[in-house]
Amino acid sequence: MKTEFRKANPAAEIRSLMAFDRKVFPLSDLFDADYWKACVVYWLIVDDVKAGCCAFEEHVDFQDDLRTDGVNPPLKDTLYIASTGILPKYQGQGLGTLLKSWQICYARHYSFKRIVTNTRGRNTAMIVLNQEFGFRIIRTTPRYYSDPSDATVVMEIRF
Numbered sequence: 193m194k195t196e197f198r199k200a201n202p203a204a205e206i207r208s209l210m211a212f213d214r215k216v217f218p219l220s221d222l223f224d225a226d227y228w229k230a231c232v233v234y235w236l237i238v239d240d241v242k243a244g245c246c247a248f249e250e251h252v253d254f255q256d257d258l259r260t261d262g263v264n265p266p267l268k269d270t271l272y273i274a275s276t277g278i279l280p281k282y283q284g285q286g287l288g289t290l291l292k293s294w295q296i297c298y299a300r301h302y303s304f305k306r307i308v309t310n311t312r313g314r315n316t317a318m319i320v321l322n323q324e325f326g327f328r329i330i331r332t333t334p335r336y337y338s339d340p341s342d343a344t345v346v347m348e349i350r351f
Contacts, residue, residue: 193238196289197294198333200233200245209233214243216277219313220339222323223275231274234298236291237332243282244291247275248298254308257333257344271299273309276318288317306350310336312349322347 202209206225207208211223213256214257223231228247253267264272274293278287299307313332336344 193285193330194240195290196237198235198237200222200235202229202233205233208242208285209245212242212277212279212295214244215279218337218339224337227274234294236278236294238282238287241332242279244278244287245275246273246277246291246295248272248295249274250302250304254310254346257336257346259297267306269303269305270301271304271307273286277308282303288321291325292321296325300351306348308346308348310344310346313345315345319345319347322349326350 200209206228207227210222231247231249232246233247235242236246249264249272250266251266251270252264252272253270254272255264256262274286274333276291276295278291296307307327309322309327327349329345330348331346332343333346334343335341
């Protein structure tokens with residue numbers, strides 16, 4: 193299996209990003225075009241297929257669950273992983289582990305001191321994966337997600 197990470201151009205690839213999002217996440221969790229364009233985005237390419245994707249906000253903290261304005265505040269040296277997704281047909285093949293490992297390498301390469309991320313409470317596979325890499329739960333916010341209703345679990349790792 194040949195894999196590579198390729199930086200996306202959200203403005204030029206917005207349709208592809210939004211289509212990928214629809215294949216991986218519940219409709220209520222989808223990013224709008226403006227948010228995709230505000231993120232740093234990378235594709236995980238497997239045998240020339242866009243099998244995975246991740247999106248970052250650099251130098252910000254995740255606080256959307258605590259704020260009413262929906263804005264994540266700046267926080268120097270923190271990388272917020274806004275999205276980590278693997279297409280369903282590629283799940284269970286270790287690609288989530290590869291992508292998480294690459295995200296941590298990315299953060300270290302660019303001298304981030306902390307990574308923060310969040311996921312649905314029922315997404316135990318992602319919670320366990322993050323914990324295997326040393327992330328710890330810093331808070332759980334009930335009813336953050338809708339359709340279906342679910343908590344968000346906010347996790348971080350510090351270097």
